[in-house]
Amino acid sequence: MNTDGSLIEARDITKSFGQTQALRGASVAVRQGEILAIMGPSGSGKSTLLHCMAGIFPPDSGEVWFDGQRLDTFNEAERTRLRRTTFGFVFQFGQLVPELTTADNIALPLILNRTGRKAAYAQAGQWLDRLGLGDKAARRTGELSGGEAQRVAIARALAIRPRVLFADEPTGALDSLTGEKVMRLLTGLAREQGTTVVLVTHDAGVAAYADRDVMVRDGRVTTDARPVRA
Amino acid sequence: MIRVGLQMALNSGREALTRLIVTTLAVAVGVALLLAVLAEFHAFQRDGNRLCWECTQGSALPGALPSRGEAWNYSADFYQGQTIERLDVAALGAGAAVPPGILRLPGPGQYLASPALAHLIQTAPRDQLGDRFPGTLAGTIGDAALTGPNELVVYVGYDPATLARVPGTQWVTVIGTGPGPAVFTPFFRYAFAAGVLAVLFPVLILISTATRLAAARREERFAALRLVGATPGDISVIASVDSVVSAALGAAVGIGVFLVVRPALAAATLTGTRYFAATVTPTAWGYLALLVAVPLASSAASLLALRRVRISPLGVSRRATPPPPSPWRLAPLAAGIALFFAGILATTTRGIGPATYPGLLVTLVGLVIAGPWLTWALARLGGHALGGAAPLLATRRLADDPKAEFRAVRGLVLAVFLGTIVGVIVPAVESQLATPSSTALSNVLLDTFVSLNGGPPTLPAAGVSALTPDGLTPQAGAALVSGLRSVGGTTVYPLYSLPQGAGPNGPPGHYIGVVSCSAMRRLAAFGQCAPGLAAVQVFDVDQISSDNPHDSAKPFVSYANPAYDGSLATLPLQAVLVRVNNAATLERTRTYLALHAPPQVSAGPGVAATPPRTYGEAITIRSGRVLVAQKLFDLAVALTIVAAGCSLAVSIGGGLVDRKRPFTLLRVGGTPLGTLALVVLLEAVLPLAAATVAAAGIAYGMSALAVIRLAPPGTPVPGLNGTYWATMGVGLAIALAAICVTLPLLGRMTTPASARFE
Numbered sequence A: 001m002n003t004d005g006s007l008i009e010a011r012d013i014t015k016s017f018g019q020t021q022a023l024r025g026a027s028v029a030v031r032q033g034e035i036l037a038i039m040g041p042s043g044s045g046k047s048t049l050l051h052c053m054a055g056i057f058p059p060d061s062g063e064v065w066f067d068g069q070r071l072d073t074f075n076e077a078e079r080t081r082l083r084r085t086t087f088g089f090v091f092q093f094g095q096l097v098p099e100l101t102t103a104d105n106i107a108l109p110l111i112l113n114r115t116g117r118k119a120a121y122a123q124a125g126q127w128l129d130r131l132g133l134g135d136k137a138a139r140r141t142g143e144l145s146g147g148e149a150q151r152v153a154i155a156r157a158l159a160i161r162p163r164v165l166f167a168d169e170p171t172g173a174l175d176s177l178t179g180e181k182v183m184r185l186l187t188g189l190a191r192e193q194g195t196t197v198v199l200v201t202h203d204a205g206v207a208a209y210a211d212r213d214v215m216v217r218d219g220r221v222t223t224d225a226r227p228v229r230a
Numbered sequence B: 001m002i003r004v005g006l007q008m009a010l011n012s013g014r015e016a017l018t019r020l021i022v023t024t025l026a027v028a029v030g031v032a033l034l035l036a037v038l039a040e041f042h043a044f045q046r047d048g049n050r051l052c053w054e055c056t057q058g059s060a061l062p063g064a065l066p067s068r069g070e071a072w073n074y075s076a077d078f079y080q081g082q083t084i085e086r087l088d089v090a091a092l093g094a095g096a097a098v099p100p101g102i103l104r105l106p107g108p109g110q111y112l113a114s115p116a117l118a119h120l121i122q123t124a125p126r127d128q129l130g131d132r133f134p135g136t137l138a139g140t141i142g143d144a145a146l147t148g149p150n151e152l153v154v155y156v157g158y159d160p161a162t163l164a165r166v167p168g169t170q171w172v173t174v175i176g177t178g179p180g181p182a183v184f185t186p187f188f189r190y191a192f193a194a195g196v197l198a199v200l201f202p203v204l205i206l207i208s209t210a211t212r213l214a215a216a217r218r219e220e221r222f223a224a225l226r227l228v229g230a231t232p233g234d235i236s237v238i239a240s241v242d243s244v245v246s247a248a249l250g251a252a253v254g255i256g257v258f259l260v261v262r263p264a265l266a267a268a269t270l271t272g273t274r275y276f277a278a279t280v281t282p283t284a285w286g287y288l289a290l291l292v293a294v295p296l297a298s299s300a301a302s303l304l305a306l307r308r309v310r311i312s313p314l315g316v317s318r319r320a321t322p323p324p325p326s327p328w329r330l331a332p333l334a335a336g337i338a339l340f341f342a343g344i345l346a347t348t349t350r351g352i353g354p355a356t357y358p359g360l361l362v363t364l365v366g367l368v369i370a371g372p373w374l375t376w377a378l379a380r381l382g383g384h385a386l387g388g389a390a391p392l393l394a395t396r397r398l399a400d401d402p403k404a405e406f407r408a409v410r411g412l413v414l415a416v417f418l419g420t421i422v423g424v425i426v427p428a429v430e431s432q433l434a435t436p437s438s439t440a441l442s443n444v445l446l447d448t449f450v451s452l453n454g455g456p457p458t459l460p461a462a463g464v465s466a467l468t469p470d471g472l473t474p475q476a477g478a479a480l481v482s483g484l485r486s487v488g489g490t491t492v493y494p495l496y497s498l499p500q501g502a503g504p505n506g507p508p509g510h511y512i513g514v515v516s517c518s519a520m521r522r523l524a525a526f527g528q529c530a531p532g533l534a535a536v537q538v539f540d541v542d543q544i545s546s547d548n549p550h551d552s553a554k555p556f557v558s559y560a561n562p563a564y565d566g567s568l569a570t571l572p573l574q575a576v577l578v579r580v581n582n583a584a585t586l587e588r589t590r591t592y593l594a595l596h597a598p599p600q601v602s603a604g605p606g607v608a609a610t611p612p613r614t615y616g617e618a619i620t621i622r623s624g625r626v627l628v629a630q631k632l633f634d635l636a637v638a639l640t641i642v643a644a645g646c647s648l649a650v651s652i653g654g655g656l657v658d659r660k661r662p663f664t665l666l667r668v669g670g671t672p673l674g675t676l677a678l679v680v681l682l683e684a685v686l687p688l689a690a691a692t693v694a695a696a697g698i699a700y701g702m703s704a705l706a707v708i709r710l711a712p713p714g715t716p717v718p719g720l721n722g723t724y725w726a727t728m729g730v731g732l733a734i735a736l737a738a739i740c741v742t743l744p745l746l747g748r749m750t751t752p753a754s755a756r757f758e
Helices: A046-053 A076-085 A102-112 A117-130 A146-159 A176-193 B002-010 B013-048 B115-123 B160-164 B185-211 B215-227 B232-267 B284-307 B327-345 B356-385 B389-400 B402-407 B410-433 B436-440 B474-486 B517-522 B541-545 B583-596 B615-658 B660-668 B673-710 B722-740 B743-749
Strands: A006-017 A020-031 A035-039 A061-066 A087-090 A164-168 A196-200 A212-217 A220-226 B070-079 B082-091 B110-113 B136-140 B152-157 B170-172 B309-312 B315-318 B444-448 B490-497 B511-516 B535-539 B573-580
Touching: A006 A046, A006 A196, A020 A035, A020 A046, A020 A061, A020 A196, A035 A046, A035 A176, A046 A164, A046 A196, A076 A087, A087 A146, A102 A117, A102 A146, A102 B389, A117 A146, A146 A176, A164 A176, A176 A196, B002 B013, B002 B232, B013 B185, B013 B232, B013 B284, B013 B615, B070 B160, B070 B583, B082 B160, B110 B115, B115 B136, B115 B152, B185 B615, B215 B232, B232 B284, B327 B356, B327 B673, B356 B389, B356 B402, B356 B410, B356 B673, B389 B402, B389 B673, B402 B673, B410 B615, B410 B673, B410 B722, B436 B615, B444 B583, B474 B490, B474 B573, B474 B583, B490 B517, B511 B517, B517 B535, B573 B583, B615 B660, B615 B673, B615 B722, B615 B743, B660 B673, B660 B743, B673 B722, B673 B743
Parallel strands: A020 A220, A035 A196, A035 A212, A087 A164, A164 A196, B082 B152, B110 B136
Antiparallel strands: A006 A020, A006 A061, A212 A220, B070 B082, B070 B170, B110 B152, B309 B315, B444 B573, B490 B511, B490 B573, B511 B535
């Protein structure tokens, strides 16, 4: 836990890509088990903020704290290990390996974390059953619908029981009905596991599933749009 | 649409430019390899079709010399292991036909030599070479008479009366104009055909892989074009233009690369012969065909590839995942092996069973057909046996499309299979030639003076008086032996003829020779006399004139041979064996024989006679033929492995571009770069290694069985020699290096910071 009681916190971070300044002193903190939605218009810097908080790349200045450690001072290998063992990711699409079956895709992060092959596939099977995809364990992910693929992606992200789940527009490629189902699943499972979720979206409907949301404009976190849910 | 296609190919950002460069380079490598093969084949064919003046057929020279045509005596000589073709010639009248490469016949006391021989004559000591040719060097022989710049040929001029007395001299009125006899031509043609096939497949695959580079990324762009209104036909045009541009550029660069390396190729002696540089080139049609065919083929490949995907305005969707290959694919391979075994069962030391060759061919085809199933099975097996994320990712991809994965190494199977067979057979043949006996006699030269093999008569109507049907007369023989002993560094062992009718009292047999037992003691390889004997009668001695050292070095004397009590000085000289102490002595001995002993006579048109040579030279010459075959196959294997490695590298590069997103997101999710690099390596190395091991293993088993059945009992199971392992090792190292070149690309392409998730 960080000194302020949050699990993960960005403090006054900046990030530029060439001449473009994506973040100009953004600060946000997320508590253990909280679901935070980061909203903002296109190009506001919300995805860049998520990437900095997840250690995908370090900020140019400012600090990122995770569980009492300065994440922004970690080297690439340390950040890679953290992402593999402690964080989970769900993206809009494309995170599944098309040649692998759904069971393979879910087992993959467990195998990467040195879980035994048998145990990894047993866990993958349990996840598939929970998601109602038990009959599709041997299917390649290219043969799944968009909603099914996102459910597999959520299972894959949560299979390692991450402390933080980063989701970047997880319903962006889905129709609204399927999107709602996916969000219900994501938030439900996260709450069940006590996983903290940082969710980037421009959709207020999606953000409604969060405990709290913040707005990013011109590289700064401008408002806490809604108070923390009790 | 053509303009759009050109813009997409040439001016479409850094990624498109990189793709264009990689495709161009890969096609260039393939085209250069193809041109090199075509060039060498062209030179080989030109040589095969050369006018064969050596094949000139004459008739017996009448006792009264005619007034037209010429006296013609074609023989062969050796110098430092190289054959010298020698034509002794004398014009019998005006207008005598002139052999190729010269304007007029050399006169008496003159000789003309090929440039290489002229150089040797001028640089070597006269008593080792120059003295063999009477007269003075009057000029050089032109290319028309020669196979290549290294060939040693001499035309020696005589007066007709002198040449008429030389054994083997014929009367020639017309010089041969047909191609040479196909003694080894079919052998080399098969070797070439196999080599070309072995190289051609992987090169074509390399070109087709290269032109399909990063197809998925291109297809995404095509979907975007469909969205703005392009028809499927427009997409086909754009895809074709894109492929044709890179293939045409690659073909042009490939021709340039070939022209740069052509001098080195011309200087190489790939078939054991160095050809004239001007002939080591494809024909103009060859160049043109490649310039046209490669772009056309790549366009066709591109259109074919488009048929496998559905490109709609909403994106790209693959056709259904192909089902795994059927195990029935193993049937031809099993049938080939069974057929081969049937052939081997019927094989003895006297002959090869009739089913052996078809079995070999069906096995070869069967390997190619079985390849995808074997790749699939290996991937499945590997997936279960190997733990960890990298094997999981790699083996799933291999199992997903084993046909495509095997395609890159298909040519390799062919080359490794044939290369291994030759790699087993060549050492086996060599071991048969270089027997302990023949090796012990390696510095012993043999010259015979009678025809023992039932060949053409050695004695023409106008033969020299010193020669009799049993060999040189006792006086001439004694003079020759004495003269040979006067050449420093020699030990001479005469072999005499037993006069007909002087039958012995020993075991049954046709006793035709006499040897001294002291000579036999010093030539232990030929056997020993019973103790206390001075000389023995020998029979079946004709084996020593065989051109196969395995036969000619067999013992022909034992304790059972009856004694010969007469005087050796009264017997005709059948042959001499001369042990020499060094190479210079060997050449001085040959020079002495060239001047004082009758020449060896050709066994037929275009076939050079066997000149005096050592057993060591006989081994070298005979094994040289199989070594040339091995060299060709080794080259084919090396080129094929390189081409297969390049194909894999290009294929991996393309696969990386296509999988940029999932790989990047795997890295974002914490997958170490090393794991992804291992995935890439496994995807490439597994089919490469499996193809090599399977092809080599089956080929080794089959050829070892063949050798065991064919060779005399007790012959050890043949092994593979250093050349084979070196070729395989270097080829695989180059292929692996080509694969490793793509790894830095993986790191750059999948850096998490470059991830775009929307």
